[in-house]
Amino acid sequence: METPSAPRTARDFARIELTRAILTRARAQLADVGPGELSVRQIARELGMASSAVYRYFPSRDHLITALLVECYDESGDAVEAAEAGVPRQQLRKRWTAMAHALRDWALDHRHEYALLYGSPVPGYAAPEDTVMPAMRTPQVFLALIADAEKQGAPLGAPTMPVPRKERAALAPIAESVGRPISDERLVRAMMAWPLLIGQLTLELFGHLHKGVLDYDVHFTHLVDRVAGDLGLT
Amino acid sequence: METPSAPRTARDFARIELTRAILTRARAQLADVGPGELSVRQIARELGMASSAVYRYFPSRDHLITALLVECYDESGDAVEAAEAGVPRQQLRKRWTAMAHALRDWALDHRHEYALLYGSPVPGYAAPEDTVMPAMRTPQVFLALIADAEKQGAPLGAPTMPVPRKERAALAPIAESVGRPISDERLVRAMMAWPLLIGQLTLELFGHLHKGVLDYDVHFTHLVDRVAGDLGLT
DNA sequence: TCTCTTTCGAGAGCAGTGCTCTCGTTTCCA
DNA sequence: TGGAAACGAGAGCACTGCTCTCGAAAGAGA
Structure with missing residues (x-):
């Protein structure tokens, strides 16, 4: 190995x-x-x-698949990073939409690879340590963007509900791992945007939604726009 | 067969x-x-x-798995329907949280079954017609709830952005399939709640998030609460 | 340069898989 | 009651991941 x-x-x-x-x-x-x-x-x-x-x-076959896993994480991470890096730093909204669409494009072009990354775990459930670093690349691009928004003092979308103490405690390790200040409210919204993205792609790619009944291109675009507004990315 | x-x-x-x-x-x-x-x-x-x-x-083995698929769809559908039906009709928020938590509980108790339903498609990508009806049960519980909210005139959470014409057109078939009036804004939000739910469960169950770093119980609860507020469920 | 150890590729083989075919037996229906 | 259909069992095919052995090749130390 x-x-x-x-x-x-x-x-x-x-x-x-x-x-x-x-x-x-x-x-x-x-x-x-x-x-x-x-x-x-x-x-x-x-x-x-x-x-x-x-x-x-x-x-073993599982080791091979694991190697494939980090390779795919890296490749999708590359795609997302490149797309996001191509946008001027202060254009927060565009950075977000760029990375979101980059991830979707990559997923559409590499359906089986996407399934490998975000689908059901294929081997005897082994997520070796080697995979966690590459797996964090895309989320980290996103969190860095959120931290930038915080730094720029970008106002969040319309207020919803306060973040309860328990939830704040639950998110504390994540806030800490970012290493940059992010308000609880903003972090919570970010922590909803990520599973929304993955969930939408999963439903689209794995065809759990009635096939052909929904125009995924326009729906995804709108969805990403809304998230941008919610996160206060302008 | x-x-x-x-x-x-x-x-x-x-x-x-x-x-x-x-x-x-x-x-x-x-x-x-x-x-x-x-x-x-x-x-x-x-x-x-x-x-x-x-x-x-x-x-064939695939036919067996397909039969298993509809069985699991039905079982999780039963769980969700039962939980949602146990709440008085006018308590919209509680109906939502009940069904969301019911789905998560079922998923946690049946990880492999959840993977079968919402993970990567296992056979040679065949989603036979038999599976679409059972697969729609849980989403339909949710959409009925949304339609009830519309009927009760439940006010939506804080406004975000208008629904563009293209998106409205994309959602038209879905709005039609519900058979009951739902405002575009409400439908869009519903169409974000569902993938958020699935995405969150997928990330939790497939362990793509750093293990143990996040208290999924409290985070999921908060997330469901927020969605409730966003959907205007009181 | 000549050993000695390690690494390599190939082949055979094991235990397992999905699936097919055949061959008697059982069950049903006319 | 006889013919047709369905059945269970077994052998067998082609495939899988993986192990073991064996002879050849390559590198390292003298």
């Missing part, structure tokens, strides 16, 4: 090259079969090697 | 009994393995029959 810290010998190079090749074939396979149907033997076959040889590089 | 419309012979009775037995064993197996790991052979083994015999009752 572990890559040699400094590739020195020809063997080291061959190893990381083959590791990459395996991951690449796995990704390609993921394009049309879904994480559950991913086959180690098929990958080996496409690479012209014995299936047992793959296990020199990934000790 | 199809059950005899009127069970008359002993064979008919045996058939529906065995069909039920298979489904029951499948449900039991689903309690601790997840939809993807569901094994026809294992079910046959537990029932003391040859695996080939199962195929007399379900032509």
Whole structure:
């Protein structure tokens, strides 16, 4: 599993090259079969090697899938970060809509990968430590945006209800992990925007909503706009 | 697959009994393995029959899973309907919180079943017609509640933004399917509450949020309260 | 440069899967 | 009561993840 810290010998190079090749074939396979149907033997076959040889590089199918998981987290994180970074810092609303639509676009282009990230956990429920950092990238882009809004003193949308003490306590660890000041009210709204985004994409991609009855493009756009208003992003 | 419309012979009775037995064993197996790991052979083994015999009752594993799907939709629908029906009609807020918490409770008690319903689609992406009716039960409870709120003239929470023409057009089919008048603004908010609910449950159950860092009980409660306020449920 | 150890790929094999086909047996219906 | 339909069991096919062994290749230390 572990890559040699400094590739020195020809063997080291061959190893990381083959590791990459395996991951690449796995990704390609993921394009049309879904994480559950991913086959180690098929990958080996496409690479012209014995299936047992793959296990020199990934000790099990689950480890392979885990590697795929961080790769996909990183890729979607890249897409979101790039889209968000392309907008001038003070245009908060546009930064939000850019990242939201970037995530959706990526999801639509990589349905099985999205399922791998945000669908039901596929292996024997193992979320190894390696995955939590890459998984946090997109949420962190979002929270940084929220912190910027706080810093700019962007007024929130119409007030709703006070944040009770218990909820404030529940959110405290998250507020702390951001490392920048965010008002409770703003944080609560942010903590509703994220599952709304994921929930909407999940319902769209997994087809749980009556197919074709809803124009997802315009609905998603409107939904993102509303969230922007709610978060006071102008 | 199809059950005899009127069970008359002993064979008919045996058939529906065995069909039920298979489904029951499948449900039991689903309690601790997840939809993807569901094994026809294992079910046959537990029932003391040859695996080939199962195929007399379900032509394929996917058909079995589909049957499981409608069963789970119905079960969660029952739970939600029961909880919502136990609240006096005019207490709109309580009806909402009751159904939301009922859904979450059911999901927490049936994680794999929830994954089957709202996680990544497990078979070769087939959502047969049989599943759409049961799948609509819970959303329909919710929409009926919204229609009741409209009828009672419950004032919505603080205004946010107007509903653009395109969005109104997109939602038209859904408004129509409800069959009762709902203002655009209210419908839009309802159409945000539902994915928020599903998204929150998905993130909680699939553990995509840093484990243990958030008290899901209190957060979910607060979130549901906020949605209630937003929907004008008092 | 020559050993010695580690790493590698390939092949066979195990236990499991979904699914099909056949072959007697049982059940029902006319 | 005889023919047709449904049934359960078993063998078998093609596939899976994974393990083990074995011979070859590569690197490291002398």
